[in-house]
Structure formats: structure tokens, C-alpha cells
Amino acid sequence: MKASLTPLTVAGIMSGTSADGIDVALVRIAPRGHGVRLELLAHRAFPFARPLRTAILAAMDARAIAAAELARLNWRLGIAYAEAARASMDGTGLKPDLIGCHGQTIYHQGTSAPYAGRSLACTWQLGEPALIAAACGVPVVSNFRPADMAAGGQGAPLVPLLDFVLFAHPKRARVLQNIGGIGNLTAIPAGAAQEEILAFDTGPGNMIVDALSQQLFGKPFDRNGAIAARGKILEPVLRAALREHFFRQPPPKSAGREQFGAAYAGRFLAACRRHSRLREDAVATATALTAESIHRAVEAWVVPRTGAAAIDFIVSGGGARNRTMLAMLRQRLESLGCAVTTSDVTIPVEAKEAAALALLAWQTWHHRPGNVPSATGAKRPAILGQVTYV
Ligand SMILES: Nc1ncnc2c1ncn2[C@@H]1O[C@H](COP(=O)(O)OP(=O)(O)O)[C@@H](O)[C@H]1O
Ligand SMILES: [Mg+2]
Numbered sequence: 001m002k003a004s005l006t007p008l009t010v011a012g013i014m015s016g017t018s019a020d021g022i023d024v025a026l027v028r029i030a031p032r033g034h035g036v037r038l039e040l041l042a043h044r045a046f047p048f049a050r051p052l053r054t055a056i057l058a059a060m061d062a063r064a065i066a067a068a069e070l071a072r073l074n075w076r077l078g079i080a081y082a083e084a085a086r087a088s089m090d091g092t093g094l095k096p097d098l099i100g101c102h103g104q105t106i107y108h109q110g111t112s113a114p115y116a117g118r119s120l121a122c123t124w125q126l127g128e129p130a131l132i133a134a135a136c137g138v139p140v141v142s143n144f145r146p147a148d149m150a151a152g153g154q155g156a157p158l159v160p161l162l163d164f165v166l167f168a169h170p171k172r173a174r175v176l177q178n179i180g181g182i183g184n185l186t187a188i189p190a191g192a193a194q195e196e197i198l199a200f201d202t203g204p205g206n207m208i209v210d211a212l213s214q215q216l217f218g219k220p221f222d223r224n225g226a227i228a229a230r231g232k233i234l235e236p237v238l239r240a241a242l243r244e245h246f247f248r249q250p251p252p253k254s255a256g257r258e259q260f261g262a263a264y265a266g267r268f269l270a271a272c273r274r275h276s277r278l279r280e281d282a283v284a285t286a287t288a289l290t291a292e293s294i295h296r297a298v299e300a301w302v303v304p305r306t307g308a309a310a311i312d313f314i315v316s317g318g319g320a321r322n323r324t325m326l327a328m329l330r331q332r333l334e335s336l337g338c339a340v341t342t343s344d345v346t347i348p349v350e351a352k353e354a355a356a357l358a359l360l361a362w363q364t365w366h367h368r369p370g371n372v373p374s375a376t377g378a379k380r381p382a383i384l385g386q387v388t389y390v
Contacts, residue, residue, distance in 0.1 A: 005031040005366055009041065011088060011096040012358030013081050013132075015104050017181030017256055018206060018318065019056045020220070021047035022080060024088040025354035026096060029362045036165055038359060042092040043351035046084045052076060059106050059126075061262045070106070070126070077104050078128030082135035089136065099140045100361025100385075103127035108145075110154030110254040123155045129388040137390055141361040144384040148371040153378030156254040160186045160199040160372040161363070162356035166346045168192060173308035175298065175338065178353065179205040179319025182255050183294055186375070187302045198305050199375035200251035203293035204260040206319050208286040211265035216279040225324025228287040231280030237271045241289050242296065251301055252377035290319070291328035298336055313338035316349035360384055 007030035015022045026042040048056065059065055059073055081101050089095055103125030112119040129142040145155035163176045163186040176186045183205040187198040206221060213222045222228055246259055268289075272282035302311075313333060319325055320342040330340045347355055360370040369381030 007031070008097040008362060008365070009094060010358035010362050011085055011099045011138075012354040012356065012361065013085060013099065013101040014354040014357050015048075015102065016353065017105060018210065019048065019053055019060070019104070019181070020318065021045055022084040023351065023354040024084050025351045025358055026088060026092060026094050027355050027358040029359060036359070036362070038165060038355070040347050040351055040355060041094055042088065043348060043354065044084075044088050044091060045350065046087065048080065052080060056104055056106070060257045073106075074126040075128050075131065077126050078131035081127050082132045085132055085136050096136070096138055098361055098365055099132060099136060099138050100144075100357040100364075101127060101129060101132055101140055101142045102144060102357050103142055105256060107258070108155065108254065108256045109258065110149075110156055121149055121154070123149060133388045133390050139390055140388045141364045141385045142388065143386050144357070144360055144370065147382040147384045148376050148378050151371070151378040151380050151382040153371060153373065153376030153382075154252055154254045155376065157184045157186070157199050157201065157375055158360060158371065158384075159184070159353060159356040160197050160375040161370055162352065162359050163199070164188060164194050164197055164372065165359065167314070172312055173306035173310070174312045174314065175302060175306075177202070177294060177313060177315050178317040179290065179315060179322075179325070180317040180353070181205055181207040181210070181257070182260070183290055183319070185294070185297065185302070187306055189306045190308060194372060195374050197372055197374050198251060198301065199372065200253050200297070200301075201255040202297045203247055203255060204286075204290055205317065206290070206322070207257065207260050208265050208268055208289065209283060209322070209325075211262060212269060212283050212286050215265075215269070216282065221318070222283055222287070222322060225287065225322040225326075227280055228284040228322075228324040231278060231282070231284030233288040234272055234275045234281055234285045237268070237275055237285050238288055238292060240271065241268065242292060247293050247296060252375065284324070287322070287325045288328055291325055291332055294329060295332035295336075298333060298338065303336055309337050311336070311338045313340045314349075315340060315342045316352045318350075320349050
């Protein structure tokens with residue numbers, strides 16, 4: 001059954017691998033021609049309470065954890081999402097018709113590996129949707145990633161549909177680089193159809209910088225890149241890190257704390273300490289790893305695909321505020337013809353991922369696919385997620 005397309009106000013709720021907090025975007029979505037029209041009505045960010053952030057990070061990094069702990073975390077996150085959604089409604093006077101909630105990824109394995117006699121990929125997002133639906137009196141779409149994986153995809157990235165809707169341009173090649181905990185990009189050649197989009201994770205975003213800032217300076221992140229600006233890049237450490245398999249692997253590919261979490265940060269710091277006693281140098285080198293891994297990815301896979309001499313390179317996510325990271329990126333990407341910006345009139349960069357969840361929920365509500373197979377590697381378009389009705 002095909003549902004007829006209706007304009008809806010949709011709240012998208014996103015919390016990424018940084019585990020810094022929850023973003024809520026209220027978006028008006030309406031059909032337009034063969035596509036959709038999207039207008040951002042409001043955006044709010046809610047940092048996680050400290051004990052909740054601690055619990056999330058502990059669960060993500062755990063080698064062993066009690067089932068009871070995971071069950072409680074699922075419900076505790078449901079409460080946090082419900083409160084954020086309610087606060088967005090009360091604070092703006094807007095009531096959504098539908099909510100799309102990504103949930104908190106505590107484990108994501110995009111490619112198959114042997115387990116209990118079979119080979120499988122898997123993913124798990126926590127945050128009980130029934131609590132959100134009950135608190136807001138609105139149906140909730142959640143659990144977006146599995147349907148893409150059941151169709152043979154990696155379940156990530158899911159933002160490319162929004163990137164395409166908002167940024168595709170008939171004459172200009174565009175790259176949308178998000179720097180959250182992980183870095184990911186969407187490349188849209190000039191005049192491209194949706195099937196021609198290239199999207200993949202570039203590697204760490206802020207994840208390693210955050211871990212080192214916390215461990216060495218007692219700060220959850222390197223505000224504006226001030227620490228990295230005082231340090232120098234330890235070139236041998238950077239070169240060795242870039243030899244890692246992930247960076248050389250062609251797309252599609254996805255990464256998370258499984259690759260670049262606490263264990264990785266520990267090894268990275270040990271390598272830095274063999275070359276320098278200055279704490280700032282470790283943070284500068286981690287910052288450079290993000291910039292240089294993006295540079296290499298653009299050179300190896302994006303430029304050949306877009307074939308363009310000039311690329312609009314739009315940076316979003318919390319990393320867009322790290323001035324040192326951005327300067328490193330700009331310096332490296334200019335020679336590839338990329339004009340790097342962090343501002344775009346279409347949508348504030350902080351709100352983009354949450355707005356993407358709103359669009360995915362709207363698609364699902366209308367029985368329409370939300371994945372972009374060329375981005376995730378899926379064999380076919382898939383309708384994503386499950387609906388919790390009120
Ligand atoms: N002013 C800032 N200066 C430097 N880094 C920042 C700043 N604000 C946010 N960040 C970084 O952005 C991260 C959050 O980015 P976000 O896009 O929300 O990522 P995610 O999607 O993984 O949650 C923080 O953990 C921090 O590293
Ligand atoms: Mg975040």
C-alpha cells in the first residue's frame with residue numbers, strides 16, 4: 001500500500017557517537033514534484049547529564065556488560081529523548097505530527113564477521129521509543145539502520161538522502177563533510193542523480209581529540225581547537241596512523257567507537273609520548289589525523305568521482321567549531337580545488353543530522369525508502385525503521 005504524501009511537521013532527534021547530547025530539529029516537510037521541500041522551523045541542543053554520558057561511554061567501550069545495565073540504559077535514554085522532544089515542543093510552541101529518533105548507537109558492525117556458526121553484520125541503537133511516543137502523544141519512527149543492513153548495506157551513512165535533497169546542484173560539485181565523533185562525507189557531482197552519490201566515513205572526527213582532551217587536560221573537548229593550536233604535529237605518529245587498514249580501504253565503509261574509541265586513543269597517546277612529552281602535541285596530532293584522513297579520502301575517491309576542478313566543501317557537526325582542525329583542513333584541501341566553508345544558508349550546520357532523521361521518518365511514514373544504496377552499499381532501496389504508534 002502506498003500512502004499519499006502529506007505535508008507534516010516532523011521532529012528529528014539525533015545523538016551521535018560523541019555522546020555529547022541530543023539535537024532536536026523541527027522540520028516542515030512537504031512533497032514537491034518528484035522530491036520534497038524541507039523547511040527548518042526550530043533547532044535545539046540538549047547536553048547529556050554527566051552521569052548519563054558516563055553510562056553511555058562505559059557501555060560503548062565495555063568488553064563485558066550486564067544485560068540489566070543495557071536494559072536500564074535503553075530506558076534512561078528513552079527518558080532523555082522524551083524530555084528533549086517535550087522541551088522542544090514547549091519551548092517553540094510547535095507540535096510535531098511525527099517524530100524520528102535515531103537512538104544512541106552502542107554497537108555498530110557494518111561488515112560481516114563470523115559469529116555462532118554464521119557470518120553477520122549487526123547494529124544496535126538504544127532509547128526506548130515507547131517512552132517518547134507516550135510523552136509527546138506522537139508516533140515515533142526509530143531503529144533506522146537494520147533495514148538497510150538486511151538489504152546488504154552497512155547501515156551507514158544515512159544522511160545522504162538529506163544532503164541530496166538540500167545540496168544537489170545542477171552545475172556545482174558539492175561535498176558535505178560532517179565532523180561529529182566520526183567524520184563522514186557525502187559527495188554529489190554536479191547535476192548528479194541520487195544513484196551517483198558517493199558517501200562514506202572518513203575516519204575519526206572529534207573522537208580521539210575528545211578522548212585526549214579529557215585524559216590530558218580534564219576537558220571534554222578542545223574548545224575552538226585552542227589546545228591543538230599550541231602543539232605541533234608529530235609527523236611520524238601521523239604517518240604511522242594513516243597506514244591503518246581503514247584509511248586505505250575503498251568506500252563504502254563505516255567506522256565508530258569500535259575502531260576509534262578508548263582503546264585506539266590509548267594506543268595513539270602511547271605513540272605520541274614516544275616522540276614528545278608535550279601534551280599539546282598529542283592533541284595537535286590527533287587533530288591532524290582527522291584533517292589528513294579527510295584530505296586523503298577526497299583525493300583518492302571524491303575528486304575522481306566528481307571530476308570537478310572546483311568543489312564546494314561544506315563542513316558541519318561540532319568539528320566545524322574547531323578552528324585548528326578547520327585551518328588544517330583548509331590548507332590541505334585548497335590544492336584539490338575545494339572551497340571550504342562552514343556556513344550554508346540552507347540549514348544551520350549543527351541542525352543537519354537531526355533534520356536528516358526528520359526526513360527519514362517522513363519517508364518511512366509514507367512507505368518510501370530512506371537509504372541511498374550507492375552510499376551504504378545496499379542492494380536495493382529499503383524502507384527504514386519501525387513505527388511506535390500512540
Ligand atoms: N566550540 C567547539 N570547539 C571545538 N570542538 C567542538 C566545539 N563544539 C563542539 N565541538 C566538538 O563537537 C563534538 C560534538 O559534535 P556532534 O556534531 O554533536 O557529534 P556527534 O554527532 O558525534 O554527536 C564535541 O564532542 C566536540 O568534540
Ligand atoms: Mg552530538
